[in-house]
Amino acid sequence: MSARLPEQELPVELTPFAAVEAAYPTELGRVCEALQRGLPVMVEADKELTPFFYKCLRDRLKREGKQFLYLDGRAAQEPPPGMPAPSLMSTLIAQLREAVRGAVRERIVVLPHLDLLTTSSGGLTTEAREVIPLLYENPEMVWVGFKDPSFPLPRVIENLFPHRESILGVSRERLRYLVTQRESRKFGRGLQPYALYKHVSGVNAVRLRRLLGAITGEDYPADARPAYAQLRNATLSGSLSVPDLDLHRDIGGYVKVKERLQRELLDVLAHKDTLGDAEQVKQVESLLPRGMIFWGPPGTGKTLFAKAMASALGAAVTVVSGPELKSRWVGESEENLRQIFVRARQAAPSIIVFDELDSFASARGTYTGSGVEHSMVNQLLTEMDGFRKEELVFVVGTTNFVESLDPALLRPGRFEFQLCIPYPNSTDRRAILSIYDRKLGLGLSERALEYAVKRTGDLVEGTGSRYSGDHLQALCRALARRRLREGNPGPTEPIDVEQALTEYLDRPELTAAEEKVVATHEAGHALCALHCPHAPPIDRISIRGDLAGSLGFVQYADRAHRYVVTRGQLLDNLCMLFGGREAEALLLEDVSIGSAQDLEQATEIARALVQEFGMGGDATLAVQRFAPHDARAPSLPLSNATLEQLDAQVRHLLESQRQRARDILQRERGLLLALRDLLLERKVLDREAFAHLVPSAAPKESSRG
Incomplete structure (x- = not known):
């Protein structure tokens, strides 16, 4: 098992402000240095982290004699009775105008809500068009802007900030300073930072403190899995979920595919969890493939294998259809990609599955559309290159045409792990049919099972393709519906399999x-x-x-x-x-x-x-x-x-x-x-x-x- 930290080495109490100081000392130091040099700074951080990070920044620079002006659009006083309250943007514009054109004195102006200036697609709002000239009017002004990772910013605003700091989650090395002694007891005797980190790597320090404080259960439990499960559920946002799909129990056949997944990825991760030395852990993490290509004919279970892998890792899954990412608006396709990665990193461990990856990542020079695909490939590579090695975020691309993918994606270090999932052979088909037989209660006799295996060994009737896992599932569902209609409690025989396959085929009527x-x-x-x-x-x-x-x-x-x-x-x-x-x-x-x-x-x-x-x-x-x-x-x-x-x-x-x-x-x-x-x-x-x-x-x- 990984090394445990004695309880007495952990902090007794921890305020949110102290947690931010403990979690981000390097980031705070870089921002302070830039501001002291007179460089405007943009900080990309979750909304809930912004006020705490700002206070820590202000406390540090106050000791250097720096003054701050915090502009959040809130009026200094209530409007007179009977008078409507001014809008947030109108108040913010007035505050900005006064700050830029008012009394001249050295101070740092803080804009905590830069996303108020943009639309959901990253364009400028009507009010923002009045703000932009003010931001550029006084070149001596030193700005600190806070940007939510979920909102894009127009280039005209980003260019105002030569120094940028992105804060997403916490680093593994700082996690030991963010767990109190009382909270560590919920995970057993002594804290295992490496075991805990894979559940919270994408959570900011303020939210982490709230999640840890909400964990229930007995102190020093013999089994810490319920406590980790509480954390896992709390970090899933929106439609994200951890699939319940066993690689060996719920997917039939494909022994070689399963063996490769197990040996190349799952066993490596399991080995990492047994290590206590930080250098050994980093070495193992450097061996993990972060990008994977699952390729093969349609219906063979490429996405199913990705979900089974996620289930084995306790990872959340985001399945994204390639064509859905594309947008006719300039920059929006890339922004869609970026937001998917932000959500996945916040919910780590997670797996992003790009279904039909070839729809936007085909080889450059073969695009027939607007050319947005080239920008999307670049954005995808940029996001993958930005992963921290300790983050458990994996990217799986599925495709029927691996030969059409851009070679830049397939080089080592990106999508270096390529897994072929072919049509099922007779052994695979028997295993797949046996699983559905058990799950759907088909009562397949041995003769019926053998007949179904042989019968599905050729092309699908009425098409030119072979039988895939999806075809076998459809066959078993048809058998289940037939048994339900006829109320047949007996075994399923070969004649039933044949009827399910051919009952509704439109055959030629021969004389x-x-x-x-x-x-x-x-x-x-x-x-x-x-x-x-x-x-x-x-x-x-x-x-x-x-x-x-x-x-x-x-x-x-x-x-x-x-x-x-x-x-x-x-x-x-x-x-x-x-x-x-x-x-x-x-x-x-x-x-x-x-x-x-x-x-x-x-x-x-x-x-x-x-x-x-x-x-x-x-x-x-x-x-x-x-x-x-x-x-x-x-x-x-x-x-x-x-x-x-x-x-x-x-x-x-x-x-x-x-x-x-x-x-x-x-x-x-x-x-x-x-x-x-x-x-x-x-x-x-x-x-x-x-x-x-x-x-x-x-x-x-x-x-x-």
Whole structure:
């Protein structure tokens, strides 16, 4: 555990003014020095801190003989009975005019509410246009202006203050001077400043004193977590909250993603909490990545992982949509960004999630809008560079197109931690479905779970995308609604999963003759696959038109070997592709245009076998390499005779595999008819449905070509 401070080393009592002196001695010293040199100063601080910081400043400089004039717009005396009270701004303008043009004597003029001069978007109010000339009228005046971090200031006002001091939260080194002995007892015996700091790093000294004084509970508790929880809840403002999402219990699958998050971030932070040496803590903090990119396809849970990370850290989450930050007004987009960081730092530990980061942080030179994106990227980098190392504020950007992001964001020290969250594989899908099964009470039988895993392994019906975590959640919610409507207390079976997936799909309505053509075509593909030794097992055959752009399809299981592709596999692919066309020609004595895509894919494979991989069968033939910038242009010119030989090899491969497919179908004509008829009857077949048609010892054709 981190080092504990003995109770007797802490202050017994502490007023708010003493707390400000203890928390900000360096900042007060810098402001005093600037004022003594005659430099106007702007202090950026929370509203509640302003009067206390001013009094400490005044007490310090009074000893140097300096005098202050505090202009807050309040009238010196009440108006006569029956007379309306003057407005705050009119009184302030009168006070300013008197200070600038009145009796000349050396004094420091304090403006505690600079934000009164601005609109919410950072523009000048009507009254402020009268104030600006007064501020610049007397160059000998020494001003102290206080600015709330939540309000932007126009450049014309900021330029008045050559020295600026920003005060947000307290530094970790000063925290030990801000906790009294009585308050420390609520956290156990001896104060752990490092454990306490991560809950209050963004809280100013005055508010910190108020929060610590409000903590309830017994002294010297065995478990200090309730006291820390009170602090955590008190520092959450507005819509901020700490999500309750366990990385391992509530997110299914994605073992590698979780392991990387755990090892690279969560374990490092957990290790930091065990350290007591300040130098060791600083060294560990320097290793933490403050900027992270979570990238991958839509719906895979990028924001969900960020929330689970926040839950593990006890951090508040702010989810910001990139497009919502943009504004048509000059400077407002950058100001929106700045305010998000201010709120996040005040509620630290916190995580800012920029959803669709690429909407404003794409590579420079690719902007098509007003160009505000460039300024927003610069503002984002400025805010990230301004973090104190001890502050637990992290920035997560999610995107579907990591390659489009500005390279300046991805360099080490900024968004250096990049995490890919892909579509879920079969293991991930099983884990995700099991979690929803438990949470929604679906009662999935083992057969239904296995069917759902296999069924969601291909493209989503009616679209061109694969199944993501969001799709799986939608499937489970549809099953839950179906069980609720039907009042079904029994287990969920595969038929229920299929109905939930396809009940409301808008499928093409085929005639009987069209269904026969499609069934013949898909049966041909499947039968050739069953007799090719290198073909993956078949999971499903469908003729319902429930896959985007296809009236029917054969779905295969994942290959056992994904990274090494052999000549035998490619030749079997050619044979399988010809199976549909040859089945139509054999049984229908005609062919449809549905095989056009099969022929195109077969030609691409055969040409790659010959011209790229040198597998055409004649080892003496040259391999035609292609230039990287143009896939159609050979990098080395070949003679016409060699090109003719290459084309001949391509034609030979295509013809030999077409004939191979025809031989299989002619020999197994009876099986082809049985499989087609079963497809026409059931529309969809899984592996179990047609296993009885194929003998377990069915002969496997050798790959010829």
